[in-house]
Amino acid sequence: MTAPRFCYQVHTHTQPAQVERLVRRLVEAGTGAVVLVSHDVRAEPLPVRALERLGDVHVLGARGGYGDLSHVDRWIDATRWLDAHDVAYDWMVTLSGQDYPVRPVAEGEREVAGAAYDGYLEHFPAFSALSKWPPHLARNRYLYRHRRLPALPAPVRALLRPARAVNAVQPFVRVNAMYGSVGVRTPTPLGPGFALWGGSFFTTLNRRCVEYVREFYESRPAVMRWFRGVLAPEEVFFQTVLLAADRFRLSGDPLRYFDFAHGDGAHPRPLDLADVPALLASGAHWARKFDQSRSAQALAALDATL
Numbered sequence: 001m002t003a004p005r006f007c008y009q010v011h012t013h014t015q016p017a018q019v020e021r022l023v024r025r026l027v028e029a030g031t032g033a034v035v036l037v038s039h040d041v042r043a044e045p046l047p048v049r050a051l052e053r054l055g056d057v058h059v060l061g062a063r064g065g066y067g068d069l070s071h072v073d074r075w076i077d078a079t080r081w082l083d084a085h086d087v088a089y090d091w092m093v094t095l096s097g098q099d100y101p102v103r104p105v106a107e108g109e110r111e112v113a114g115a116a117y118d119g120y121l122e123h124f125p126a127f128s129a130l131s132k133w134p135p136h137l138a139r140n141r142y143l144y145r146h147r148r149l150p151a152l153p154a155p156v157r158a159l160l161r162p163a164r165a166v167n168a169v170q171p172f173v174r175v176n177a178m179y180g181s182v183g184v185r186t187p188t189p190l191g192p193g194f195a196l197w198g199g200s201f202f203t204t205l206n207r208r209c210v211e212y213v214r215e216f217y218e219s220r221p222a223v224m225r226w227f228r229g230v231l232a233p234e235e236v237f238f239q240t241v242l243l244a245a246d247r248f249r250l251s252g253d254p255l256r257y258f259d260f261a262h263g264d265g266a267h268p269r270p271l272d273l274a275d276v277p278a279l280l281a282s283g284a285h286w287a288r289k290f291d292q293s294r295s296a297q298a299l300a301a302l303d304a305t306l
Helices: 016-028 047-052 070-084 106-113 135-142 156-159 162-170 206-220 221-229 237-245 275-284 290-306
Strands: 006-012 034-040 057-062 092-097 146-148 175-176 181-184 204-206
Touching: 006 016, 006 070, 016 034, 016 047, 034 070, 047 057, 057 070, 057 206, 070 206, 092 106, 092 206, 135 146, 146 175, 146 221, 162 175, 162 206, 206 221, 206 237, 275 290
Parallel strands: 006 034, 006 092, 034 057
Antiparallel strands: 092 204, 146 181, 175 181
8 A cells, every 4th residue: 555645835935044954854754755845935045956956846936925815825826736737645734944843754644644633733712711812812813804004114013003002992993013904893704604713824634624625715705805804814714614614533733843832922932952852752743943043953953863
């Protein structure tokens, strides 16, 4: 019986040398995986030829964004590329360029393929006591249709912070300084059977899940317009769509180690050498985020174990 084939979809926007290191690790695992690198065309260029010489590696240019639907759009574009080029795969693992394996890649693939789940993704009900988000965060992001303000210099954007006081005195409008947006209270079009689930964008899904998500994306324009208008839709899209389908066996373990509790509020805490023992003991397959300029010793220690 042929072993399932994995596709690693890597979203990148910075640190070309670190991206190359990650891709090299994926290829040198020798599992026959295909690697798609979705790179923000506005960022520092990647060494495309060097990456593609490593093996079955393909670099796709994409327009990046922050807190919008761009990550989901890039994910969908990657699935279309796979179909257009008739690339066979059984599982898709979505990574950032600042992820790194904590366990041998081949070992992680065997564990995923041998389990009973269709997908691994962090998920929790966004509007409940079980949510990992404070109640106001979920409300302000997902109960309002937001319009981004034009790109503003940091000092000008800082002026939005005092404007957030309006959020406390009325329920109709929300100002968000982090994303530079103003939102208006809008009903969701999700309809019966849908609850809003939150979690991380970075997932491990089998092809059945991948194809279902893409079909939903392409066949539900009204719902996709709503996702496009909220903040951080990539943190609810996959969870909400797959949980509502009620046909997949989904693990709440994302197979990833990250520390948002001590991050900056929007990003997980950068990891360093002192974190390596906890990473190795966690059972996770991947960890993030690493910055090669500051995490060289940690990456070297992981390489030694891998």
